Amino acid sequence: MKTFSIGGVHPDDKKISAGSRIEVLPIPKTVYISMAQHLGGPAKAVVAPGDKVKTGQVIGEPTGFISAYVHSSVTGTVKSVGLRKDLAGIPVVHVEIETGPDEWADGIDTSDTLVTDIPQDRQFIIDRIKNNGVVGLGGATFPTHVKLCPPPDKKAECLILNGAECEPYLTSDYRIMLEKTSQIVVGAALMKKVLGVQRAVIGIEENKPEAISAMSAAVADLQKKSPDYSGIEVMTLKKKYPQGGEKQLIDAVMRRQVKSMGLPIDVGAVVQNVATSLAVYDAVQKNMPLISNTLTVTGDCLPADRQKNYLFRIGFPLSYIAEYNGGVPEGAVKIVSGGPMMGKAVSNFDAATLKGSSSILYLTAEQTERKPESNCIRCGKCAEACPMGLEPFLLNKLARNGMTEELEDNAVQDCIECGCCLYSCPANIPLLDVIRIAKGEVIRAIRARTAPKK
Amino acid sequence: MTTTIIWTIAIITLLGVVLAVVLYLVAEKFKVEEDPRIDEVEKVMPGANCGGCGFAGCRAFAQSCVEAMNLDNNFCPVGGNETMKKVAAVLGLEVKEKAPMVAVVRCNGTCSNRPRTNDYGGYSSCKVKSALYSGDTGCFYGCLGCGDCVAACQFGALSMDPETGLPVVDEEKCTACGACVKACPKRIIELRNKGPKNRRVFVSCVNMEKGAAARKACKAACIGCGKCEKACPFGAVKVEHNVAYIDFEKCRLCRKCVVECPTGAIHDVNFPAPAVKPAPKPAAPASAAASAAKPVAQPAAPAAPEVKVSAAEAGKKVEPEKKSEE
Numbered sequence A: 001m002k003t004f005s006i007g008g009v010h011p012d013d014k015k016i017s018a019g020s021r022i023e024v025l026p027i028p029k030t031v032y033i034s035m036a037q038h039l040g041g042p043a044k045a046v047v048a049p050g051d052k053v054k055t056g057q058v059i060g061e062p063t064g065f066i067s068a069y070v071h072s073s074v075t076g077t078v079k080s081v082g083l084r085k086d087l088a089g090i091p092v093v094h095v096e097i098e099t100g101p102d103e104w105a106d107g108i109d110t111s112d113t114l115v116t117d118i119p120q121d122r123q124f125i126i127d128r129i130k131n132n133g134v135v136g137l138g139g140a141t142f143p144t145h146v147k148l149c150p151p152p153d154k155k156a157e158c159l160i161l162n163g164a165e166c167e168p169y170l171t172s173d174y175r176i177m178l179e180k181t182s183q184i185v186v187g188a189a190l191m192k193k194v195l196g197v198q199r200a201v202i203g204i205e206e207n208k209p210e211a212i213s214a215m216s217a218a219v220a221d222l223q224k225k226s227p228d229y230s231g232i233e234v235m236t237l238k239k240k241y242p243q244g245g246e247k248q249l250i251d252a253v254m255r256r257q258v259k260s261m262g263l264p265i266d267v268g269a270v271v272q273n274v275a276t277s278l279a280v281y282d283a284v285q286k287n288m289p290l291i292s293n294t295l296t297v298t299g300d301c302l303p304a305d306r307q308k309n310y311l312f313r314i315g316f317p318l319s320y321i322a323e324y325n326g327g328v329p330e331g332a333v334k335i336v337s338g339g340p341m342m343g344k345a346v347s348n349f350d351a352a353t354l355k356g357s358s359s360i361l362y363l364t365a366e367q368t369e370r371k372p373e374s375n376c377i378r379c380g381k382c383a384e385a386c387p388m389g390l391e392p393f394l395l396n397k398l399a400r401n402g403m404t405e406e407l408e409d410n411a412v413q414d415c416i417e418c419g420c421c422l423y424s425c426p427a428n429i430p431l432l433d434v435i436r437i438a439k440g441e442v443i444r445a446i447r448a449r450t451a452p453k454k
Numbered sequence B: 001m002t003t004t005i006i007w008t009i010a011i012i013t014l015l016g017v018v019l020a021v022v023l024y025l026v027a028e029k030f031k032v033e034e035d036p037r038i039d040e041v042e043k044v045m046p047g048a049n050c051g052g053c054g055f056a057g058c059r060a061f062a063q064s065c066v067e068a069m070n071l072d073n074n075f076c077p078v079g080g081n082e083t084m085k086k087v088a089a090v091l092g093l094e095v096k097e098k099a100p101m102v103a104v105v106r107c108n109g110t111c112s113n114r115p116r117t118n119d120y121g122g123y124s125s126c127k128v129k130s131a132l133y134s135g136d137t138g139c140f141y142g143c144l145g146c147g148d149c150v151a152a153c154q155f156g157a158l159s160m161d162p163e164t165g166l167p168v169v170d171e172e173k174c175t176a177c178g179a180c181v182k183a184c185p186k187r188i189i190e191l192r193n194k195g196p197k198n199r200r201v202f203v204s205c206v207n208m209e210k211g212a213a214a215r216k217a218c219k220a221a222c223i224g225c226g227k228c229e230k231a232c233p234f235g236a237v238k239v240e241h242n243v244a245y246i247d248f249e250k251c252r253l254c255r256k257c258v259v260e261c262p263t264g265a266i267h268d269v270n271f272p273a274p275a276v277k278p279a280p281k282p283a284a285p286a287s288a289a290a291s292a293a294k295p296v297a298q299p300a301a302p303a304a305p306e307v308k309v310s311a312a313e314a315g316k317k318v319e320p321e322k323k324s325e326e
Helices: A124-132 A172-179 A179-197 A209-225 A246-254 A274-285 A318-324 A380-384 A394-398 A404-409 A420-424 A430-452 B002-029 B036-044 B056-069 B082-091 B126-132 B148-152 B180-184 B211-217 B226-230 B257-261 B293-303 B305-325
Strands: A022-024 A029-033 A058-061 A076-085 A092-100 A158-163 A200-204 A233-235 A271-272 A293-299 A306-313 A332-337 A359-364 B101-105 B156-161 B167-169 B189-193 B198-201 B237-240 B243-246 B266-269
Touching: A022 A172, A029 A076, A029 A404, A058 B148, A124 A179, A124 A274, A124 B167, A158 A179, A158 A246, A158 A274, A158 B180, A172 A179, A172 A209, A172 A274, A179 A200, A179 A233, A179 A271, A179 A274, A200 A209, A200 A246, A200 B305, A209 A233, A233 A246, A246 A271, A271 A274, A274 A293, A293 A318, A318 A332, A318 A359, A380 A394, A380 A420, A380 B002, A394 A404, A394 A430, A404 A430, A420 A430, A430 B126, B036 B056, B036 B082, B082 B148, B101 B167, B126 B148, B180 B189, B189 B198, B226 B237, B226 B243, B226 B257, B257 B266
Parallel strands: A022 A306, A158 A200, A158 A271, A200 A233, A293 A359
Antiparallel strands: A029 A092, A076 A092, A293 A306, A332 A359, B101 B189, B156 B167, B198 B266, B237 B243
16 A cells, blocks of 8 residues: 655544544525635635625635735625635634625536536637636645646656645545535546546555545546546545545555645646545536535544534634534534644634635644643654654754755755654754744745846 | 984975974965954944944954045944044044944833733743733734844843833933844834933833724824824924834933823833923813823833822822813
């Protein structure tokens, strides 16, 4: 069984909510749709207070090359366009919409019929993906159409679908792999078509046997129907965190390493999440914009009957979803959006969900409390755990002394912020916190140096 | 035997002489001409090597002074005017006197003014905290309280007040080198004129949110109401992006703005309060006479402890005058 070659840790996977079917959340009275739901320039709001909007209508237009469209997830009246705090308390432009009964914008197919015919026009697929605001749903929310159009001097060889879901607790990808299986495979075939590659691998970790068998069956089934699906395979991966990291997944599947500061396309790989694949299917085959996603509500302190996977529309406040679920459970001291390893702590629970929201995770005091930091004993556990082959103990020392050049020599810019070092440190040193800041500074310095001079 | 010894001595001596000549010629050839005045200037520098002047250290500063045609762009904040006069004397240049500066913490977000909305359990560093989120209070702009500025200060002039959770500047020790200004990720600390007799007036808030939101996050926030701007007879106060700023070059320390401020965001420090306080109008516009004393006492208290008592007195004095005003 394959996995990435260096580093990694094995946190308890705690997929408590794996058995719960995806439920559709009812629409709240008001939704707040953020204009910064993707990596790159925030979208520019193109609606004004008082405007009537339909579900699926464009309300934000991209600004710049790396940016994406934002669509209204509901039908209703725009109440305001202005700054509102996101989950980290940072003011971001949101469009506030008072909701009414759903009325879909023209040209959107809302039926459940599975469309398996792959359009042969490459540009048509890309336009649909771009116009429907599809972004990567694996965490980084990078605009998908940009990723699917590699520069002409680089050739893609293999499409990798990330179904690893290596973060503990999260089960939304698992659920869509069980419930929207064929759609994901069609999405993969669409992206395969765009990239012009012969091979597509869906990588799934061994702890999800049902997903592996369901996906394999769907692939076999579709391959019988059309030659467009040839070359798609399901690959079982050994369970190890951070398997879902782009570079780790390429290593596991293709046995190729992306060089420092390089992109996956340098080794001929394009990685997309399974949820992105589903969004691509909806965008291309149904002309459905990316206005909904699946989110897991989970945590050890949450009663078993409230462990849920919900289909939400973007802009639902987190607090609304929690309220619908029965409120914040007793014993929860920290709420995290995303997985426990890389997710973001929520300081503003009224924040709206985004395209890339994947969970509401309740953690107990015992799980989150940091133990006092002690001295580094040079045990090397962090270096062993680092999937990028870095030496976190050294980077920590250099960062605390502000040695930027040495940090760059020691490749701090390659850190993927997976948190394995922090997880494995017996001295409770806040390695990632320190290294993340240093990484930002070094990357800024590199960009300033390599930027084209005016 | 003797000949061997003589020969050895002779050869070694000769070798020594030849090498000495070579070394001399090389030294002459590659001699670095350095202005002797650099050393002289360096001698009068404080030698703190803090970098506050913008140069790598005192020697780099000295070199820059020697090379420069005038001293307009060079100033040692640590040594101040005294040192600059000495530097000017060495170089035979003229120096413009600069008003001494001091670091000022522009945040009112004490524990009582600004309630905590969440607990931060991460690494105690303002830089790390600000990269993660807006902070553990409702104010996105305010002090994060992890003390990066304290760590940055080489002169021990900053300390965290455990009661307020805000950094406190020791005016005696502060050299206005600006290290704390650079260390603060929220840009709360500013270098301002020390002022005559160390008296100065400043807006102790940088919250750019609209009034209601700012007030909700912190009781003593600047709400951008503009009363101070109107009250200032010298045009020193400007409200921009919902926050007032006092230009210390124009400010004449009349303190009309201090009494006008409805939230007490404007601080006046080191004033002999009872004598100068022209506090008649403070609460007059809004509240009833009974509560008149309160708003005055509140703003004054956090600013300078020594004002505390007198501010209350001033509050009492207020009432008769206020009535006449009406």
